[in-house]
Amino acid sequence: MSRLTRPLIFILLIIIISIWINIPNSPGINFLGINRTFETRLGLDLVGGVQALLEADLPADTPISAEAMSTARRIVENRVNGLGVTEAVVQQAGDRRIVVELPGETDPEKALSTLRQTGLLEFVDMSSISAEEALALVGTKIRTDIPLGTETVTESVTSTLTSQVFPTVMTGSALKTVQVTRSQIGEYEVAFELNSDAAKTFADFTSRNIGNILAIVLDKEVISVPRINSAITDGQGVITGNFTQESANSLAIQLRYGSLPIPLKVVEVRTIGPSLGQDSLQKSLEAGLIGFAIVILFMAIYYRLPGVLADVSILIYALIAFAVFRFIPVTLTLPGIAGFLLSTGSALDANILIFERMKEELRSGRTLNQAMDLGWQRAWSSIRDSNIATLITCGILFWFGSTYGATLVKGFSLTLAIGVVISLFTAIVVTRTSLGLVLGYFKPTNLARWFGL
Amino acid sequence: MINIIGKRYIFFALSLLIIIPGLIILAIRGVPMAIDFTGGSLLEFKFENGALPPPAEIVSLYKELGIEDIQAQTTGEGTIIARSSFLDEQGRTRVINALENKFGSTATVLRFDSVGPTIGQEVASRAALAVLVAALVVIGFITFAFRGIQNAFRYGICAIIAMFHDVLIVISLTVFGAILAGWQVDALFLTALLTVIGFSVQDKIVVFDRIRENSNVYRRLDFETLVNHSIIQTLQRSINTQLMTVEFMLLALALFGGVTLREFALILLVGLLSGTYSSIFIAAPILVVWQKREWRKWFRRSEAGASA
Numbered sequence: 001m002s003r004l005t006r007p008l009i010f011i012l013l014i015i016i017i018s019i020w021i022n023i024p025n026s027p028g029i030n031f032l033g034i035n036r037t038f039e040t041r042l043g044l045d046l047v048g049g050v051q052a053l054l055e056a057d058l059p060a061d062t063p064i065s066a067e068a069m070s071t072a073r074r075i076v077e078n079r080v081n082g083l084g085v086t087e088a089v090v091q092q093a094g095d096r097r098i099v100v101e102l103p104g105e106t107d108p109e110k111a112l113s114t115l116r117q118t119g120l121l122e123f124v125d126m127s128s129i130s131a132e133e134a135l136a137l138v139g140t141k142i143r144t145d146i147p148l149g150t151e152t153v154t155e156s157v158t159s160t161l162t163s164q165v166f167p168t169v170m171t172g173s174a175l176k177t178v179q180v181t182r183s184q185i186g187e188y189e190v191a192f193e194l195n196s197d198a199a200k201t202f203a204d205f206t207s208r209n210i211g212n213i214l215a216i217v218l219d220k221e222v223i224s225v226p227r228i229n230s231a232i233t234d235g236q237g238v239i240t241g242n243f244t245q246e247s248a249n250s251l252a253i254q255l256r257y258g259s260l261p262i263p264l265k266v267v268e269v270r271t272i273g274p275s276l277g278q279d280s281l282q283k284s285l286e287a288g289l290i291g292f293a294i295v296i297l298f299m300a301i302y303y304r305l306p307g308v309l310a311d312v313s314i315l316i317y318a319l320i321a322f323a324v325f326r327f328i329p330v331t332l333t334l335p336g337i338a339g340f341l342l343s344t345g346s347a348l349d350a351n352i353l354i355f356e357r358m359k360e361e362l363r364s365g366r367t368l369n370q371a372m373d374l375g376w377q378r379a380w381s382s383i384r385d386s387n388i389a390t391l392i393t394c395g396i397l398f399w400f401g402s403t404y405g406a407t408l409v410k411g412f413s414l415t416l417a418i419g420v421v422i423s424l425f426t427a428i429v430v431t432r433t434s435l436g437l438v439l440g441y442f443k444p445t446n447l448a449r450w451f452g453l
Numbered sequence: 454m455i456n457i458i459g460k461r462y463i464f465f466a467l468s469l470l471i472i473i474p475g476l477i478i479l480a481i482r483g484v485p486m487a488i489d490f491t492g493g494s495l496l497e498f499k500f501e502n503g504a505l506p507p508p509a510e511i512v513s514l515y516k517e518l519g520i521e522d523i524q525a526q527t528t529g530e531g532t533i534i535a536r537s538s539f540l541d542e543q544g545r546t547r548v549i550n551a552l553e554n555k556f557g558s559t560a561t562v563l564r565f566d567s568v569g570p571t572i573g574q575e576v577a578s579r580a581a582l583a584v585l586v587a588a589l590v591v592i593g594f595i596t597f598a599f600r601g602i603q604n605a606f607r608y609g610i611c612a613i614i615a616m617f618h619d620v621l622i623v624i625s626l627t628v629f630g631a632i633l634a635g636w637q638v639d640a641l642f643l644t645a646l647l648t649v650i651g652f653s654v655q656d657k658i659v660v661f662d663r664i665r666e667n668s669n670v671y672r673r674l675d676f677e678t679l680v681n682h683s684i685i686q687t688l689q690r691s692i693n694t695q696l697m698t699v700e701f702m703l704l705a706l707a708l709f710g711g712v713t714l715r716e717f718a719l720i721l722l723v724g725l726l727s728g729t730y731s732s733i734f735i736a737a738p739i740l741v742v743w744q745k746r747e748w749r750k751w752f753r754r755s756e757a758g759a760s761a
Contacts, residue, residue: 053572055569055572108542108545108565109542109543109545109546112542113542266541266569267568267569267571267572268566268567268568268569268572269542269565269566269567270564270565270566270567271562271564271565271566272563272564273561273562273563273564275561275563276497276563276564279711280711280714283709283710283711283714284706284710284711284714286709287705287706287708287709287710287711287714288702288705288706290705290709291701291702291703291704291705291706292702294701294705295698295701295702298698298701299698302693334714335641335644335717338706338714338717338718338721339648341702341706342648342652342699342702342703342721344698344702345694345698345699345702346655348694348698349655349690349694349698349699352690352693352694352698353659353690353694356687356689356690356693360686378666381662381665381666382658382659382662382663385594385595385598385658385662386654386655386656386658386659386662387655388594388598389591389594389595389651389654389655389658390651390652390654390655392587392590392591392594392651393587393591393647393648393650393651393654394651396583396586396587396590396647397583397644397647397651399583400579400580400583400647403579409640409643409644409647412644412648416648416651
């Protein structure tokens with residue numbers, strides 16, 4: 001018995017953690033430095049929404065720097081966040097594409113026009129308010145005297161500060177160069193140079209407004225509120241502040257690429273209405289439950305005692321897999337659910353391989369314990385090799401899916417692979433431990449009845 | 454004991470009987486490719502008042518708007534699917550407005566997919582590449598996993614031949630599905646196909662693993678008997694895993710899983726069945742054919758026939 005104690009404790013621990021993660025409105029994990037809450041993420045095809053694939057609008061042989069792509073991704077992400085869609089996903093796919101997923105969004109036209117708009121960078125005169133008031137505006141949207149496309153900001157106005165119209169001194173087109181430098185005492189700064197026209201305007205403005213705030217505003221959102229310390233007459237200035245290297249870089253990027261660093265075009269749009277998604281989710285869940293029930297019955301009838309134990313381990317398997325999906329988190333799509341159902345097939349396959357092997361050993365006259373050990377040992381090589389082959393295919397599918405922004409393919413391969421790995425654990429550890437445990441208390445003499453020989 | 458290997462040519466013929474007609478139809482008619490690969494737009498909608506106009510009227514409405522390559526069909530669930538050349542967002546709005554005007558009811562969009570033409574072609578060619586890469590990696594892996602026994606490389610090749618057999622069976626099925634049920638080759642088809650490939654190899658390895666084990670135990674046995682013996686030993690597992698578990702699961706998906714998953718589940722159903730079939734009746738027998746170099750006998754037999 002003692003050799004079963006440790007795996008048993010381990011299994012129970014995993015079950016408890018999985019249940020903790022799986023309960024609806026899970027309180028999350030908040031110890032050992034982990035602070036997480038958990039929820040089931042459903043893909044676009046199940047909740048409805050808009051998926052768009054953006055591609056760099058440059059000739060195919062033009063090299064595109066990774067930095068430019070990731071900057072473009074960040075800018076797109078900022079704009080998407082402006083749409084107010086929860087759980088929006090913006091991911092780079094391959095070298096020149098960006099996938100945007102907007103769950104719950106039903107108006108693709110509005111979404112796409114927001115994505116495609118050019119960002120507007122402004123330097124805004126905030127001499128009318130105090131430095132504290134200006135600081136409080138960082139991250140909020142304001143109104144300036146340059147209109148931004150068709151979008152109106154008035155809807156979100158809540159205070160007098162945000163309803164005030166601030167005068168714009170100049171726009172991002174005035175900037176010639178922007179770079180991150182370090183001051184003599186080693187602090188990070190953002191240095192900029194203006195083109196000659198703007199230099200004059202800027203010289204006038206700064207000499208009149210020493211001590212006042214000149215806010216940097218991107219797409220009407222205040223991103224930084226530097227104070228004018230001295231008149232900048234030569235068109236070259238530095239922005240100082242408590243910058244880290246990262247925050248200085250990020251400000252420099254926003255100044256440099258107020259608009260997208262590379263032109264993007266929409267090459268693919270998929271819109272799924274919410275009712276179709278609901279319907280698919282419900283039907284596939286029903287189908288899954290029916291399939292599951294039949295399989296569980298079959299295992300119990302055909303393999304008797306070990307079959308029932310395999311059923312228990314399959315349920316544990318489902319519990320763990322679901323917890324892993326919530327933990328990572330994996331976005332569940334329709335093919336993803338199918339992948340999960342198929343991997344239960346794999347999980348059972350491992351059990352069936354072992355049981356068939358056990359039966360053979362029992363038939364050739366070995367004792368129950370010998371048959372159990374040999375069954376596991378001899379089935380292991382085929383279980384291992386066959387599952388490695390499946391994992392290889394999953395890997396290739398995943399690569400294929402992520403390069404082309406085919407999230408469905410990606411979701412399928414990911415859930416299948418996770419399922420295969422967990423199935424190995426449940427077949428090898430869970431079924432074996434529980435069978436050993438049962439046989440420790442109960443020695444069946446009628447093998448035909450209990451093992452279906 | 455059942456002699457499976459002895460009847461190998463019957464099984465080869467049976468498979469060809471399914472594959473060849475499929476390939477002939479494929480060569481003549483081709484198989485309809487979905488917009489995932491050709492580029493274009495798919496609009497699925499329904500009218501709030503439940504109107505279900507004949508597809509021809511939808512087609513003519515699209516034509517009036519100057520949109521090309523239109524195919525329209527009604528589904529069993531009261532929705533209409535219209536496929537056409539690439540539409541942007543303005544195009545979609547124009548179509549919806551025109552539909553609402555003509556049929557006097559609000560149209561609800563259930564699904565709107567638009568794929569640019571270049572990306573479609575790229576996906577198709579990369580998919581073929583993905584299959585080839587998968588095949589090569591798997592041959593490499595099997596050769597490595599079976600390195601302990603003679604001619605390990607053959608096992609990899611036989612697994613891949615059988616895998617292509619499964620791919621061809623799936624293609625045949627799709628060709629028939631295209632004729633009978635209007636199936637199209639789309640991204641989900643591709644996912645199903647790649648899964649069939651993965652599971653096909655998994656199945657072959659289980660059978661080969663038994664041959665690997667037995668060839669160490671029964672060193673004196675001739676190869677044909679050895680392979681036959683190994684197949685029989687794994688037969689129960691193949692039937693139970695494939696028919697009873699995986700196939701039940703897929704059958705449930707195909708029957709109750711809704712339209713979106715039906716084609717996907719059916720392809721997987723047939724593909725995985727073929728995967729099990731081909732491990733027993735194709736992959737292992739080819740190993741025997743290879744071991745005995747039977748292709749030399751094919752010619753000799755025909756010569757003997759000619760002289761007799």
